[in-house]
Amino acid sequence: MALKTSKGVNQHLIDAFVNAFARSWETVWDQLKEARAIVAARHRDASAYDAARTAAGDIYLPATGTALDQMDRTVKITWCSASTKPAHDAIAALKAAMPEVVIVEQAPIQVDLRSSSKKLVDAAAVVGTLGVVLLVVYGLYRAFKG
Numbered sequence: 001m002a003l004k005t006s007k008g009v010n011q012h013l014i015d016a017f018v019n020a021f022a023r024s025w026e027t028v029w030d031q032l033k034e035a036r037a038i039v040a041a042r043h044r045d046a047s048a049y050d051a052a053r054t055a056a057g058d059i060y061l062p063a064t065g066t067a068l069d070q071m072d073r074t075v076k077i078t079w080c081s082a083s084t085k086p087a088h089d090a091i092a093a094l095k096a097a098m099p100e101v102v103i104v105e106q107a108p109i110q111v112d113l114r115s116s117s118k119k120l121v122d123a124a125a126v127v128g129t130l131g132v133v134l135l136v137v138y139g140l141y142r143a144f145k146g
Contacts, residue, residue, distance in 0.1 A: 013113075025082065029056070032090050039097045048093030056086035 032049070039046045095103060112119070 025084075025087075028087050029053070032087065032094065035094050036090075039094055042098070044097040046093070046097060048096065049090050052086045052090035052093055055089070056082065058082075 032053075036046050036049050036053075039049070091103075095101070114122070
């Protein structure tokens with residue numbers, strides 16, 4: 001993941017990202033467990049899901065992350081966590097067990113990691129530029145209108 005700027009990025013922020021990933025990993029398996037219960041309640045074959053869940057092993061393994069390899073004003077973030085392949089396999093197994101269910105993917109989320117003061121400065125620059133353009137247009141209007 002490359003960030004727009006390395007300013008304000010520290011190990012505490014990276015730890016927060018890693019913890020959020022770990023929590024979402026656990027949530028994925030909770031949701032898949034609920035989906036498996038629906039499949040089983042309809043007497044569909046859930047054995048492929050069960051195999052994928054077994055392959056996932058301990059889903060509560062802690063994720064670890066490192067940051068602050070600062071080069072070219074970007075931050076390179078790397079971390080290790082459990083493989084997501086078993087979750088993808090479990091999803092595929094549940095989709096195969098109930099093909100009539102339509103699955104919609106969530107749109108990717110864009111994260112802006114700029115500090116709020118930087119966002120405020122950028123917004124002020126945009127508003128200021130717009131104000132200058134409007135003044136020039138108004139000045140031209142007044143000059144030609146007479």
